[in-house]
Amino acid sequence: MTTRDGKSSVDTVYQTIPDFSFLNQDSVYISNEQFKDQIYIADFFFTSCSTICPTMHRNMKTIFEKYKDNPDIKYLSHTIDFKYDKPSVLKRYAQKLGVDGNQWQFVYGTKDSIYKLAEYSYLVAVMEDTTSRDGYVHQGWLVLVDRQRRIRGAYDGTNPEQVAQLMKDIPVLLNEDKK
Amino acid sequence: MRKVIICVLFLSAIATIIHSCQNANQMKQDIYYVNGRDIYIKNCQNCHGSNGEGLAALSPPLTDSIFLKANKHQIACFIKHGINTSITVAGRKYEENMPPVDHLADIDIAQVIVYITNNFGNKQGMYTPEQVRADLNNCK
Numbered sequence: 001m002t003t004r005d006g007k008s009s010v011d012t013v014y015q016t017i018p019d020f021s022f023l024n025q026d027s028v029y030i031s032n033e034q035f036k037d038q039i040y041i042a043d044f045f046f047t048s049c050s051t052i053c054p055t056m057h058r059n060m061k062t063i064f065e066k067y068k069d070n071p072d073i074k075y076l077s078h079t080i081d082f083k084y085d086k087p088s089v090l091k092r093y094a095q096k097l098g099v100d101g102n103q104w105q106f107v108y109g110t111k112d113s114i115y116k117l118a119e120y121s122y123l124v125a126v127m128e129d130t131t132s133r134d135g136y137v138h139q140g141w142l143v144l145v146d147r148q149r150r151i152r153g154a155y156d157g158t159n160p161e162q163v164a165q166l167m168k169d170i171p172v173l174l175n176e177d178k179k
Numbered sequence: 180m181r182k183v184i185i186c187v188l189f190l191s192a193i194a195t196i197i198h199s200c201q202n203a204n205q206m207k208q209d210i211y212y213v214n215g216r217d218i219y220i221k222n223c224q225n226c227h228g229s230n231g232e233g234l235a236a237l238s239p240p241l242t243d244s245i246f247l248k249a250n251k252h253q254i255a256c257f258i259k260h261g262i263n264t265s266i267t268v269a270g271r272k273y274e275e276n277m278p279p280v281d282h283l284a285d286i287d288i289a290q291v292i293v294y295i296t297n298n299f300g301n302k303q304g305m306y307t308p309e310q311v312r313a314d315l316n317n318c319k
Binding site for chain 2: 057
């Protein structure tokens with residue numbers, strides 16, 4: 001915030017998410033349209049991940065359950081396992097996680113599109129790593145995006161304190177310039 | 180009278196020895212439990228949760244004492260070699276593969292077994308590295 005001529009205004013240049021289009025767990029293309037005028041939490045994972053993803057999604061599911069009836073908030077999980085996590089695999093995973101409806105989207109895209117979006121737009125490091133057992137490594141950020149596609153926060157999805165902070169920040173963002 | 184006193188002293192000495200032995204065993208189990216907790220946090224907690232609650236239909240809970248008791252001699256194999264068949268825990272079917280945690284030594288496996296089987300509402304007592312070794316030789 002900055003004050004000029006007695007008026008305060010925001011002078012932050014926010015990181016903004018560009019257009020995207022990916023196949024979701026129902027093999028339907030989804031894009032920014034589905035997240036229009038809604039806030040959402042984005043993350044990067046893969047279904048066979050045995051390290052941080054289960055914890056991230058355990059926490060994300062807690063949030064999901066809490067806002068289950070609120071159409072203003074959505075969730076977007078991108079898989080980084082472009083070889084194995086086809087939509088059918090994502091569907092199976094979502095069902096096993098106990099997620100239904102369209103509020104939480106699991107999306108599949110080419111390596112190029114997903115990895116670029118992760119690194120340059122959501123600012124989450126993801127990579128293939130043949131030395132790790134699972135074949136991929138990635139950061140566990142839960143990225144909070146506002147109604148104008150701007151990143152407003154990133155929280156370590158494996159850290160209970162940061163997840164608690166995320167749960168405090170969601171209502172603030174939900175109440176911001178509500179239409 | 181002297182004989183009686185000697186007898187009483189002797190018996191109480193024996194009782195003390197037995198008692199301290201039990202304490203030593205309990206102590207050993209406690210040490211295993213505490214070490215097992217660290218191993219659990221590092222290798223198991225992501226999927227099975229900090230309270231052993233599991234994760235929906237993806238990872239089974241570790242709170243099913245009946246399952247743990249019935250599969251007492253398979254737990255070491257589950258940890259070391261993973262699971263790639265479906266199992267039924269607490270009345271629910273789990274079909275996802277469990278990855279092997281094969282970098283753990285026998286004593287680490289024993290410690291984590293002591294932690295799991297004496298926590299989350301379970302109470303199975305001590306498990307030794309020797310038992311783990313024997314179990315691993317008989318994996319299905």
